[in-house]
Amino acid sequence: MFTIKRILQPNSINEDYNTLMYKKGNVILGGCAFLRLSSKNIDAAIDLSKLELEKIKDQVDYIEVGAYVTFGDLETHPLLIRNFNGIISKAVENIIEIQFRNIVTVGASVFSKYSFLDFLTALLSLNTEIELYKAGRTSLKKFLERSYEKDILSKIYKEK
Structure with missing residues (x-):
């Protein structure tokens, strides 16, 4: 089981990158299929969905x-x-x-x-x-x- 303290949806890839680098426990969220199989403590989960990368x-x-x-x-x-x-x-x-x-x-x-x-x-x-x-x-x-x-x-x- 994994835990997430915060989910963030920055508006730019630069903002996403800065958030990712800010703290070791920050991660990018994908579909989370394999994340569900892990036991991680995630400080900030970064959702890239505002970047229109689904095309x-x-x-x-x-x-x-x-x-x-x-x-x-x-x-x-x-x-x-x-x-x-x-x-x-x-x-x-x-x-x-x-x-x-x-x-x-x-x-x-x-x-x-x-x-x-x-x-x-x-x-x-x-x-x-x-x-x-x-x-x-x-x-x-x-x-x-x-x-x-x-x-x-x-x-x-x-x-x-």
Whole structure:
């Protein structure tokens, strides 16, 4: 069981980052599916929902996936089914039940480096890039190789 003292919804990623860094016990909330399995004492839980990171966008040269996009969204989004031989959609379609996929978020899963998820393998095979607030845009491979550092993952990018 986990406990949260305060839930915050800052209005900007800069404000979110400053809150995250303020105290060791501050964390970013994702879908909280895996958090429910832990026993943590969280001082401030930071909700990024005001940052509009729950969208999948078709850009000219790439597809942009926000950190709050759920695995359920990845599984059913026509853009991801049509592109990359549907590998992203297929990588999440058999993860437990649809209810679970509808709460697990891209950002939390990638940032936490959950190696047991086929989703990370799919993203690696596609040479995906991620965007971190402090560290900037980098390849997923480089991110997975580096040691843990507090930051905020906001988006995933895949060139078309």
